[in-house]
Amino acid sequence: xxxxxxxxxxxxxxxxxxxxxxxxxxxxxxxxxxxxxxxxxxxxxxxxxxxxxxxxxxxxxxxxxxxxxxxxxxxxxxxxxxxxxxxxxxxxxxxxxxxxxxxxxxxxxxxxxxxxxxxxxxxxxxxxxxxxxxxxxxxxxxxxxxxxxxxxxxxxxxxxxxxxxxxxxxxxxxxxxxxxxxxxxxxxxxxxxxxxxxxxxxxxxxxxxxxxxxxxxxxxxxxxxxxxxxxxxxxxxxxxxxxxxxxxxxxxxxxxxxxxxxxxxxxxxxxxxxxxxxxxxxxxxxxxxxxxxxxxxxxxxxxxxxxxxxxxxxxxxxxxxxxxxxxxxxxxxxxxxxxxxxxxxxxxxxxxxxxxxxxxxxxxxxxxxxxxxxxxxxxxxxxxxxxxxxxxxxxxxxxxxxxxxxxxxxxxxxxxxxxxxxxxxxxxxxxxxxxxxxxxxxxxxxxxxxxxxxxxxxxxxxxxxxxxxxxxxxxxxxxxxxxxxxxxxxxxxxxxxxxxxxxxxxxxxxxxxxxxxxxxxxxxxxxxxxxxxxxxxxxxxxxxx
Amino acid sequence: xxxxxxxxxxxxxxxxxxxxxxxxxxxxxxxxxxxxxxxxxxxxxxxxxxxxxxxxxxxxxxxxxxxxxxxxxxxxxxxxxxxxxxxxxxxxxxxxxxxxxxxxxxxxxxxxxxxxxxxxxxxxxxxxxxxxxxxxxxxxxxxxxxxxxxxxxxxxxxxxxxxxxxxxxxxxxxxxxxxxxxxxxxxxxxxxxxxxxxxxxxxxxxxxxxxxxxxxxxxxxxxxxxxxxxxxxxxxxxxxxxxxxxxxxxxxxxxxxxxxxxxxxxxxxxxxxxxxxxxxxxxxxxxxx
Numbered sequence: 001x002x003x004x005x006x007x008x009x010x011x012x013x014x015x016x017x018x019x020x021x022x023x024x025x026x027x028x029x030x031x032x033x034x035x036x037x038x039x040x041x042x043x044x045x046x047x048x049x050x051x052x053x054x055x056x057x058x059x060x061x062x063x064x065x066x067x068x069x070x071x072x073x074x075x076x077x078x079x080x081x082x083x084x085x086x087x088x089x090x091x092x093x094x095x096x097x098x099x100x101x102x103x104x105x106x107x108x109x110x111x112x113x114x115x116x117x118x119x120x121x122x123x124x125x126x127x128x129x130x131x132x133x134x135x136x137x138x139x140x141x142x143x144x145x146x147x148x149x150x151x152x153x154x155x156x157x158x159x160x161x162x163x164x165x166x167x168x169x170x171x172x173x174x175x176x177x178x179x180x181x182x183x184x185x186x187x188x189x190x191x192x193x194x195x196x197x198x199x200x201x202x203x204x205x206x207x208x209x210x211x212x213x214x215x216x217x218x219x220x221x222x223x224x225x226x227x228x229x230x231x232x233x234x235x236x237x238x239x240x241x242x243x244x245x246x247x248x249x250x251x252x253x254x255x256x257x258x259x260x261x262x263x264x265x266x267x268x269x270x271x272x273x274x275x276x277x278x279x280x281x282x283x284x285x286x287x288x289x290x291x292x293x294x295x296x297x298x299x300x301x302x303x304x305x306x307x308x309x310x311x312x313x314x315x316x317x318x319x320x321x322x323x324x325x326x327x328x329x330x331x332x333x334x335x336x337x338x339x340x341x342x343x344x345x346x347x348x349x350x351x352x353x354x355x356x357x358x359x360x361x362x363x364x365x366x367x368x369x370x371x372x373x374x375x376x377x378x379x380x381x382x383x384x385x386x387x388x389x390x391x392x393x394x395x396x397x398x399x400x401x402x403x404x405x406x407x408x409x410x411x412x413x414x415x416x417x418x419x420x421x422x423x424x425x426x427x428x429x430x431x432x433x434x435x436x437x438x439x440x441x442x443x444x445x446x447x448x449x450x451x452x453x454x455x456x457x458x459x460x461x462x463x464x465x466x467x468x469x470x471x472x473x474x475x476x477x478x479x480x481x482x483x484x485x486x487x488x489x490x491x492x493x494x495x496x497x498x499x500x501x502x503x504x505x506x507x508x509x510x511x512x513x514x515x516x517x518x519x520x521x522x523x524x525x526x527x528x529x530x531x532x533x534x535x536x537x538x539x540x541x542x543x544x545x
Numbered sequence: 546x547x548x549x550x551x552x553x554x555x556x557x558x559x560x561x562x563x564x565x566x567x568x569x570x571x572x573x574x575x576x577x578x579x580x581x582x583x584x585x586x587x588x589x590x591x592x593x594x595x596x597x598x599x600x601x602x603x604x605x606x607x608x609x610x611x612x613x614x615x616x617x618x619x620x621x622x623x624x625x626x627x628x629x630x631x632x633x634x635x636x637x638x639x640x641x642x643x644x645x646x647x648x649x650x651x652x653x654x655x656x657x658x659x660x661x662x663x664x665x666x667x668x669x670x671x672x673x674x675x676x677x678x679x680x681x682x683x684x685x686x687x688x689x690x691x692x693x694x695x696x697x698x699x700x701x702x703x704x705x706x707x708x709x710x711x712x713x714x715x716x717x718x719x720x721x722x723x724x725x726x727x728x729x730x731x732x733x734x735x736x737x738x739x740x741x742x743x744x745x746x747x748x749x750x751x752x753x754x755x756x757x758x759x760x761x762x763x764x765x766x767x768x769x770x771x772x773x774x775x776x777x778x779x780x781x782x783x784x785x786x787x788x789x790x791x792x793x794x795x796x797x798x799x800x801x802x803x804x805x806x807x808x809x810x811x812x813x814x815x816x817x818x819x820x821x822x823x824x825x826x827x828x829x830x831x832x833x834x
Contacts, residue, residue, distance in 0.1 A: 118682065126578040129571045130564075300553040307556035310563050323589065324682050499690070500697040502587055534591035536584035543581065 036065035112238035160379030167371035345404030590690025609739035726828030
């Protein structure tokens with residue numbers, strides 16, 4: 001019966017050669033298949049540093065393997081190392097995949113609903129082993145990715161690598177920059193804490209400012225899923241964060257990298273003649289082959305970067321988690337993430353529509369068209385003085401605008417609020433919450449007691465800060481100009497035992513003689529400001545989140 | 546190239562070791578984290594309680610007679626000898642005290658039938674689920690804060706404390722002679738016991754203070770005896786005495802002060818106030834013209 005005949009070449013081999021030689025040959029064959037062309041001998045000679053034989057088996061993976069077909073077979077010697085590109089493009093891609101992996105892990109534990117999102121965060125941090133590590137790495141990766149992508153753009157601009165024929169590569173790169181910025185910004189909203197809600201609300205309010213009003217209203221509704229952020233908005237931004245933006249990013253990454261490879265990585269400007277693009281034609285003696293030299297470098301960068309990321313997150317970088325989002329309470333001094341501070345700074349200059357919509361539109365569109373405007377053939381620094389100067393001026397202006405975006409510039413609530421906000425900030429724990437609970441001594445304390453040596457260090461520190469802020473609020477150039485100084489200001493801090501392990505701390509500021517009645521902290525009192533905080537022994541704000 | 550291989554391999558090994566370190570410390574860290582966040586819940590709850598609950602339940606949850614029951618109470622929060630707290634046992638609540646507190650806050654309390662209610666005002670509904678202003682996490686914070694009183698109550702052994710000896714109440718006989726009353730002490734007493742909650746702050750009962758064309762209670766007591774009065778008092782002092790210890794003897798007209806002839810004011814003051822207390826309160830009321 002020959003309906004089914006079992007035939008195995010492997011068994012034939014064993015018969016003819018013996019078990020061990022046949023097994024070794026099988027392993028060798030498997031390795032060659034997995035690497036798409038390199039058997040064990042080839043790999044050994046590659047790693048030993050032997051010169052490549054002819055024909056060169058090390059280029060076979062680039063022809064036969066999907067993963068390696070995308071990578072160049074060789075680089076020019078001048079661009080194979082860290083300098084001059086610092087491999088920032090490589091690092092950008094590394095972070096893209098790092099974020100995808102940590103992001104998918106976090107997705108297992110997250111539901112995009114305002115009713116449970118915050119609870120999910122507490123679950124991840126308090127109930128999922130490695131949860132905090134994954135979240136911290138995801139956040140650190142996001143911040144570093146924005147930084148690396150910006151540095152990559154800056155480096156490409158400085159070395160003039162956007163010039164012909166690479167104009168479209170630059171364009172796709174600017175799109176990728178926008179994708180990165182919005183990925184980071186949309187991720188901000190997901191924890192649904194105070195920072196999430198208000199930072200993204202500020203951002204979306206710029207959409208509302210679009211003129212004509214009808215367009216602005218619709219844009220706002222599309223972005224927020226309603227007049228204010230709630231369940232619809234969160235779902236929308238979540239889908240953007242995990243589906244739309246990664247998809248767009250992936251597509252443009254493909255186009256971007258493909259173009260980089262087919263044009264070849266530009267040489268340093270002084271490495272080739274003006275107006276020539278010799279990147280693709282690399283003489284044999286100038287080649288650094290991907291296998292083994294570049295791939296081993298990349299594996300090295302991968303190992304060291306991953307180690308540094310994990311070490312940073314284990315030992316000192318922790319993503320903060322503020323209190324639950326509250327649509328009725330805007331925290332004082334809420335700011336945008338650092339890469340949007342320049343935009344927040346611009347908004348403080350003038351009209352929301354012009355500085356929040358028109359100007360950023362001009363800036364990003366301007367970025368996209370640089371290669372089509374700056375068409376001089378030379379990439380040499382000496383020949384591009386105007387362009388480079390404009391670039392550096394732009395960086396300086398962005399830095400200044402970013403400072404203007406911080407809470408230190410042009411934000412004024414009343415001076416009494418500012419004094420207390422130094423001790424009890426609304427966007428971070430602050431000195432009071434991070435102080436040693438046991439050392440908070442029950443009693444009524446005046447700021448004048450800050451120098452009392454009989455007090456413990458915690459009380460001295462807190463009263464010291466209180467005293468300093470109050471002295472500043474009594475007289476400084478800004479309050480004099482606005483006639484809002486707290487003349488004859490007096491500060492009192494009352495600490496009471498409230499419940500088991502719970503202390504109640506009340507700050508009371510009076511100035512210009514106080515409210516004039518004997519009632520303390522009555523609502524609507526003149527020349528008086530009170531703020532209360534409750535602090536539990538175990539709440540441990542100093543732990544990092 | 547070999548230095549890269551060494552450093553790269555070392556990095557991988559160190560990364561694996563770091564993961565091992567995290568694995569070992571993770572259980573402790575998570576337990577600490579949960580404690581820290583439960584503590585923060587108590588803090589948030591304390592602030593919410595101060596803003597929303599103290600007007601009826603008292604600054605320290607001690608309750609206000611005639612307005613709202615005590616929350617900082619053994620009979621609500623503390624299980625003794627494995628039995629549920631007394632108030633929960635009475636209503637046959639099957640779950641934990643925390644769940645009872647949560648349901649009361651979330652759903653509120655309708656006003657019970659007038660014949661049986663010692664709390665004439667309803668408790669508002671707080672949960673957004675039922676149309677109130679607070680989110681679920683805010684209600685959970687409030688529950689954490691209230692349950693934190695149980696810790697203190699259990700610690701201070703209040704559960705096992707012998708009950709305070711009963712006060713020698715003044716009784717319901719309004720002809721009993723009272724000592725001289727001190728108006729200032731009386732005023733403090735009315736605030737401490739909670740009379741002001743119904744008679745001054747948000748008058749559920751006849752307002753004590755003069756307002757508009759109406760005189761204060763001191764003046765009204767004098768005028769009362771000449772109108773259609775159905776009680777047993779012969780003097781203004783006796784009238785005030787009667788209105789404290791036997792509120793249903795005469796129901797003042799002009800407001801919803803009774804149900805089926807039974808006054809909404811608690812009839813228990815005859816048992817809880819001493820003669821001196823009563824005298825002090827009457828002395829104070831007489832000053833409110």
